[in-house]
Amino acid sequence: xxRECHVRGASIGFVCLIALGCVTAESARADAFSDxxxxxxxxxxxxxxxxxxxxxxxxxxxxxxxxxxxxCIGARTFxxxxxxxxxxxxxxxxxxxxxxxxxxxxxxxxxxxxxxxxNFQVGVFSLAGLAGDWFGVNHYDAxxxxxxxxxxxxxxxxxxxxxxxxxxxxxxxxxxNPTLIENVNGSSAGVTFDANGNLYTGNGYAGGGPSExxxxxxxxxxxxxxxxxxxxxxxxxxxxxxxxxxxxxxxxGFDTDGNLHVGGGDFLGGSEQDNxxxxxGSVVVGALGGGGPADPxxxxxxxxxxxxxxxxxxxxxxxxxxxxxxxxxxxGATVWSYAVPEPASFVLLAAGLMIVTRRxxxxxxxx
Numbered sequence: 001x002x003r004e005c006h007v008r009g010a011s012i013g014f015v016c017l018i019a020l021g022c023v024t025a026e027s028a029r030a031d032a033f034s035d036x037x038x039x040x041x042x043x044x045x046x047x048x049x050x051x052x053x054x055x056x057x058x059x060x061x062x063x064x065x066x067x068x069x070x071x072c073i074g075a076r077t078f079x080x081x082x083x084x085x086x087x088x089x090x091x092x093x094x095x096x097x098x099x100x101x102x103x104x105x106x107x108x109x110x111x112x113x114x115x116x117x118x119n120f121q122v123g124v125f126s127l128a129g130l131a132g133d134w135f136g137v138n139h140y141d142a143x144x145x146x147x148x149x150x151x152x153x154x155x156x157x158x159x160x161x162x163x164x165x166x167x168x169x170x171x172x173x174x175x176x177n178p179t180l181i182e183n184v185n186g187s188s189a190g191v192t193f194d195a196n197g198n199l200y201t202g203n204g205y206a207g208g209g210p211s212e213x214x215x216x217x218x219x220x221x222x223x224x225x226x227x228x229x230x231x232x233x234x235x236x237x238x239x240x241x242x243x244x245x246x247x248x249x250x251x252x253g254f255d256t257d258g259n260l261h262v263g264g265g266d267f268l269g270g271s272e273q274d275n276x277x278x279x280x281g282s283v284v285v286g287a288l289g290g291g292g293p294a295d296p297x298x299x300x301x302x303x304x305x306x307x308x309x310x311x312x313x314x315x316x317x318x319x320x321x322x323x324x325x326x327x328x329x330x331x332g333a334t335v336w337s338y339a340v341p342e343p344a345s346f347v348l349l350a351a352g353l354m355i356v357t358r359r360x361x362x363x364x365x366x367x
Contacts, residue, residue, distance in 0.1 A: 032257040033280045036327055036338040038307050042076045043333045048094040050317075051330070055104050057323030060127075062098045062109060065089050067130060073324060082130050084123055088114035097142045099150070100127070107132075108150050108168070110139040122152070124168045133172040137164070140188035140204070141251065149228065151180065153188040153201055160236075161188045163201050165228055180224045181240075182233040185211055190252030190263070197221030198288065200260070201236070202249025205268060211237055213266045216244045216252065218288055243287045244294040246277045246302065251317045255327055260284050263318040263329075272296075275304040276316040276329050305329060307336040 044051055046063025054060055058070040061078055065087035068078035089095055089111050096110030107130075109123040122139055125132030138154040140161075145151050148169055155161030163181035170176035181201060189202035202216040211217075217240035227233050234240065243260070250264025258281030265273035283294045283301045294301045307329060308314050317330045327338040 032255055032325075032327075032340050033259050033278060033303060035340045036278075036303075036305075037341070039326075039337050039339045041307070041334055041336045044330075044335060045078050047333070048090070048092070049333055050094055050098040051319070051328075051335070052098050052100050053319060053321045053323075054100060055323075057321055059321075060098070060100060060107070062095060064091070067107065067125075081127075084109065084125055084130060084132070086134055087111065087123065088116075088119050088121060090117070091115055096139055099142050099144055101144050101147050103147045105147075106168075108142060108144065110142055110152070112139075122150070122166060124150075135166060135168075135172050135175045135177075137166055137175055137177050141190045143192050143253075145193070145228075151191050151193075151199065152177075153184075153191045153204075155184070155188040155204075157187075158207075160185050160207065161204070162233070163191055163199070178227055178230070179233040180227045181219060181236050183238075184236040185209055186213065187248075189216075189249035192252040192254065194218075194254060194258075194284075197225070199224050200243065200252050202252070203236075204248045204250065204264065205266070209237075212245060214245045214247050214249050214264075214272055215242060216246065216249045216260075216262065217241060218243050218284075241288055242293045243284055244277075244279050244296070244302070246279070246294075246296055247272045247275070250315075251319070253318065253320060254281075255320045256322050256325055257281055258284070261318040261320065261327065263316045265315045267313075267315070274312055274314050275306045276318050278303045278305070278327075305338065307338075308334070 044061050045068055049061050049063040051059050051061040057073040061068045065083040067081045071077045071079055096112035099108045107125050107127055111121045113120050120138045121134045122137050123132055123134045139152040140154055142150050142152040150166045150168055153163050161184035162179045164177045164179050167176035184203055186207040187204035189204035191201045193199055198218045198220055200218050203211040206213040219234050219240045223234045246262045248264030248266050253261050260279040262277040267273050279294045280301055287293050296302050314331045319328045325340055329336045
């Protein structure tokens with residue numbers, strides 16, 4: 001079955017609760033695919049921010065070179081941890097990504113090309129103290145494979161895109177960054193993994209085909225993992241399993257029920273825009289088994305979300321929080337939160353501490 005959504009951060013985290021206006025809920029759940037409901041929105045701090053989720057359910061945000069951590073679950077207030085040293089960050093658009101390592105000790109940051117949009121760097125920093133290094137590698141989106149390797153989609157305009165695997169323990173001046181997936185005949189898209197080690201990525205804007213904008217393919221661990229140790233990369237166009245054709249295949253990931261969430265938008269090539277999509281988990285499993293890709297027009301297979309009805313041009317980034325069960329849609333600094341009704345949930349009525357144990361990820365199995 002597909003992996004639950006990532007919960008990154010400290011292996012054991014202490015979470016402040018109701019005394020600071022925070023609520024925890026993780027118990028019997030309804031069907032997330034059908035029952036997600038919009039519960040509210042909030043703004044991240046600063047200009048052009050990004051965010052990710054820690055293991056204890058708090059959010060960690062990046063605005064320019066500043067890293068901030070949510071004061072407690074659901075507080076929506078943040079405390080600064082400081083700035084990333086040596087950062088060349090964009091000043092009029094968001095950086096590319098912010099990802100917390102599986103063990104919760106480090107942050108990976110893609111600067112999206114920096115202020116010049118020509119100086120692509122990926123920084124890897126300790127969450128405690130923000131010490132780290134910058135690697136001069138191309139990137140669009142990223143996801144940790146394990147505590148050492150960072151999978152990244154990347155591309156150069158006019159050339160096929162790729163997915164690489166940065167060894168974050170290698171020399172920053174000469175990084176080890178082998179290609180896992182090659183010949184994506186179009187622009188970069190999202191990248192993620194499921195519990196069985198399947199790698200998912202897509203075509204963000206079609207080139208010469210045969211893949212089209214929004215194609216999302218899955219590649220088995222047996223096919224891509226040999227490339228980590230010098231084996232051949234997998235050809236995107238010739239290999240993999242087509243799972244769905246949605247939007248621009250951006251910000252891929254799985255929620256707590258194994259549903260595949262998809263962000264982005266095909267603004268240059270079609271009408272797939274101004275929404276985020278959710279592919280039912282059983283449909284993903286069926287596609288992997290040879291049942292064919294999800295039908296984008298079947299409401300039982302693909303659900304759409306567009307919380308910002310005042311705009312017709314949203315480009316949503318999607319994330320999730322396995323501690324609270326929330327699905328997040330972000331556009332700019334605004335985040336919309338969706339949740340599933342919790343008939344058996346509970347609210348702690350006194351201040352206290354909750355220990356949240358880190359969930360097992362794919363990363364712990366890759367050596």
